[in-house]
Amino acid sequence: xxxxxxxxxxxxxxxxxxxxxxxxxxxxxxxxxxxxxxxxxxxxxxxxxxxxxxxxxxxxxxxxxxxxxxxx
Amino acid sequence: xxxxxxxxxxxxxxxxxxxxxxxxxxxxxxxxxxxxxxxxxxxxxxxxxxxxxxxxxxxxxxxxxxxxxxxxxxxxxxxxxxxxxxxxxxxxxxxxxxxxxxxxxxxxxxxxxxxxxxxxxxxxxxxxxxxxxxxxxxxxxxxxxxxxxxxxxxxxxxxxxxxxxxxxxxxxxxxx
Numbered sequence: 001x002x003x004x005x006x007x008x009x010x011x012x013x014x015x016x017x018x019x020x021x022x023x024x025x026x027x028x029x030x031x032x033x034x035x036x037x038x039x040x041x042x043x044x045x046x047x048x049x050x051x052x053x054x055x056x057x058x059x060x061x062x063x064x065x066x067x068x069x070x071x072x
Numbered sequence: 073x074x075x076x077x078x079x080x081x082x083x084x085x086x087x088x089x090x091x092x093x094x095x096x097x098x099x100x101x102x103x104x105x106x107x108x109x110x111x112x113x114x115x116x117x118x119x120x121x122x123x124x125x126x127x128x129x130x131x132x133x134x135x136x137x138x139x140x141x142x143x144x145x146x147x148x149x150x151x152x153x154x155x156x157x158x159x160x161x162x163x164x165x166x167x168x169x170x171x172x173x174x175x176x177x178x179x180x181x182x183x184x185x186x187x188x189x190x191x192x193x194x195x196x197x198x199x200x201x202x203x204x205x206x207x208x209x210x211x212x213x214x215x216x217x218x219x220x221x222x223x224x225x226x227x228x229x230x231x232x233x234x235x236x237x238x239x240x241x242x243x244x245x246x247x248x
Contacts, residue, residue, distance in 0.1 A: 013214075019108035020215060025181045027109045029074040031101065034111040035156070 073181060076101060078154035079115055080185045082142065091138045093120040096175035097187045098161070098168075098196065103208055105178055106190045106217045110208070114150065114157040118172055118188075121162060135160055167192070167199055167230045191223040198232055198239060210243060 002008060019027070073081075080097070087095050096102070099116030121130045136144075139151045150157035163169040171192035177184045188196070194212040197205035212218050227236050 016108045017215075020106070020217075024105055024178060024185075025074065025077065027104050028076040028101070028180065030109040031104055031112060032075045034109060035113060038111045038113060 075154040075156055076115065077181055077183065079156050079158055080180060081183060082139065082144075082153050083117055083158075084184065085142075086135065086138055089138070090122060091134050093122050094172060094175075095119045095186060096172050097185060098171070098193065100208070102187045102193050103211070105185075105187045106193070107208075107211050107215055110211070114159055116159055116161060118161050118163060118168060120172055130162055132160055165199070165230075167195060167226070167232075170226070170229070171196060189222075190217040191219060191226055194218050194223060195226045195230065195232060198227070198235055199230070201235070206239070206243070209239065213244065 019030075022030075083095055086092055096118050097105075097115070098118050099114075100110055100112035101115050103110065119135070122134075136146055136151060139153065140146060144151040144153050144158075146152075147157060150159050152158070161168075163172050171188045174192060175186045175188050177186050179185070190212060194209055197209040197212070224236075227233050
């Protein structure tokens with residue numbers, strides 16, 4: 001644990017490089033998990049935070065809960 | 073097998089069966105082949121359509137018909153495959169046409185997956201210019217995944233030099 005901003009940034013970059021270097025199949029599986037989490041958050045809060053940079057703003061859980069759309 | 077791998081398997085079959093001439097994965101899923109995974113809610117598949125005899129307008133209908141016959145569900149402009157909304161996008165610009173032609177095949181769990189090159193993904197992000205595209209472009213620059221000469225040649229061919237200079241001024245000046 002450090003409060004040294006430079007070291008924190010370096011550590012973040014190192015973690016991102018490590019993630020980027022994982023096998024593609026493993027990274028695609030991570031996308032599955034990330035999407036599940038994003039959809040769950042969206043359903044729980046009714047919207048995505050406007051400040052967040054995220055992919056296409058679909059407002060439903062695809063293929064599941066048909067007809068039950070979350071609020072914007 | 074991950075859900076996205078199931079999507080890729082289905083798209084491979086779509087191409088093998090001649091419904092589309094060629095496909096390539098773009099967007100955030102395409103970027104994941106080169107960068108760390110970033111959360112996304114859909115899969116962008118760029119396609120070269122197979123022209124239908126006697127029809128001058130391109131139609132997604134053959135794709136939708138093929139996929140719904142194999143369990144896909146249409147929701148709006150998406151086809152949901154293995155839980156993922158998949159959007160099929162035609163090549164609407166010379167840059168995307170070139171990206172489709174130059175796309176590379178990567179093996180995923182023993183299965184081929186065609187994806188845009190890192191340089192084309194970065195150039196398309198620059199061209200689109202939405203906040204999420206700029207964020208993605210920054211990730212590409214920081215990652216060192218894009219070949220500078222190749223990237224700059226793409227920018228020159230597609231008239232994106234000025235936009236790149238502006239991007240550099242805004243986001244990269246002063247950066248290491």
